[in-house]
Amino acid sequence: MRGMKAFVVERYGPPDVLQMKDVPLPTPRADEVRIRVHATTVSSGDWRMRSLEVPPGFGLIIRLIAGFRRPRQPILGMELAGVVEALGRDVDRFRVGDAVIGFSDAAMGCHAEYCCLPAAGTVAPKPSHLSFEAAAALCFGGTTMLDYFRRAGLRPGERVLVNGASGAVGTAAVQLARHWGADVTGVCSGANLDLVRSLGARQVIDYTREDFTQRGEVYDVIVDAVGTAPLARCRRSLKPGGRLLLLVAGLPDLMLSGWHSWISRRRVLAGPASARAEDVATLAALAEAGAFEPVIDRCYPFAQMVEAHRYVDTGHKRGNVVITLAGMAPALAGYGM
Numbered sequence: 001m002r003g004m005k006a007f008v009v010e011r012y013g014p015p016d017v018l019q020m021k022d023v024p025l026p027t028p029r030a031d032e033v034r035i036r037v038h039a040t041t042v043s044s045g046d047w048r049m050r051s052l053e054v055p056p057g058f059g060l061i062i063r064l065i066a067g068f069r070r071p072r073q074p075i076l077g078m079e080l081a082g083v084v085e086a087l088g089r090d091v092d093r094f095r096v097g098d099a100v101i102g103f104s105d106a107a108m109g110c111h112a113e114y115c116c117l118p119a120a121g122t123v124a125p126k127p128s129h130l131s132f133e134a135a136a137a138l139c140f141g142g143t144t145m146l147d148y149f150r151r152a153g154l155r156p157g158e159r160v161l162v163n164g165a166s167g168a169v170g171t172a173a174v175q176l177a178r179h180w181g182a183d184v185t186g187v188c189s190g191a192n193l194d195l196v197r198s199l200g201a202r203q204v205i206d207y208t209r210e211d212f213t214q215r216g217e218v219y220d221v222i223v224d225a226v227g228t229a230p231l232a233r234c235r236r237s238l239k240p241g242g243r244l245l246l247l248v249a250g251l252p253d254l255m256l257s258g259w260h261s262w263i264s265r266r267r268v269l270a271g272p273a274s275a276r277a278e279d280v281a282t283l284a285a286l287a288e289a290g291a292f293e294p295v296i297d298r299c300y301p302f303a304q305m306v307e308a309h310r311y312v313d314t315g316h317k318r319g320n321v322v323i324t325l326a327g328m329a330p331a332l333a334g335y336g337m
Helices: 044-051 059-066 139-152 168-179 190-198 231-237 251-264 277-288 302-313
Strands: 003-009 018-024 032-042 079-087 099-103 114-118 123-125 159-163 183-188 203-206 219-224 238-246 267-270 296-301 320-324
Touching: 003 302, 018 302, 032 044, 032 099, 032 302, 044 302, 079 114, 099 139, 099 277, 123 277, 139 168, 139 219, 139 238, 139 267, 139 277, 159 168, 168 183, 168 190, 168 219, 183 190, 190 203, 219 231, 231 238, 296 302, 302 320
Parallel strands: 159 183, 159 219, 183 203, 219 238, 238 267, 296 320
Antiparallel strands: 003 018, 032 079, 032 114, 032 320, 079 099, 099 123
8 A cells, every 4th residue: 555654643742752654645535635745834733732732721622622642633734835646536626736735724634745635625726936835834824814804804004913923823914914904013022023024014013122012002903923912911002992813812811702802892802713715715816916925934854843843842933834845755747847
């Protein structure tokens, strides 16, 4: 039986629990495509699923969902860029040889040489000008912010503050908010001020030198991408009727978000992001038009997956950490790439 290489997690824990193993090659279902992975990423979602370091109150819930004693899905990885290698019998949207991006979300499975995804789901043609490495990083932060801005009803001209503006989600938030005509302020460390400014933030704040809640400025939307700006801290920085997007919220924050919205006259939005099938196509189109481009911090070869996870565990990455599988699988001839 034909096999493939994949990094497998058989128990929760630090990066060392990751092991490269030979596993069976996945067979596409009738509505799926099998993609030969050229690049994938290590995201904060992978870190949480591997380590079970989750916001307060979610420890038992995540075990019930992901597997109580060990992961039900042992192959991590939520996004990829690659080439369609095989088609399910009902697929007519793609052809073998098409370069694509894909987002598996909680189903994961992208830390492998091959991955099967629904053709009508979160798979889209790869933006032509992006490398596989850059294209692989389009979806995690991008789909998160598409969902949250959709729920928040972001409007042109509104003032948006992004707390944690230099991470994978934060850099996506800055770019997407700016694309939709918002006036963006980014909060990050001093080392990342120029980066965040280059993404479209009109103002940048170094959190190591200044507390944005003490500036006396107010915003229509505050995006908290790092979990350090609860409503109690930033209420005065949010206009009445404004929206606080808690991307990293514990269970108490999630359960009380409706109550906080009612008593504060400010909407509190929390909970897991929900990606729509069309979101991946939207991100690909924005990238093709030059309106959205992932920020890449580091690229690691597939064999150094453990080292990549260790770096993500530090909590200091800028944008995305990419894993490249270049040279692992035989090159496909005649695909015009």
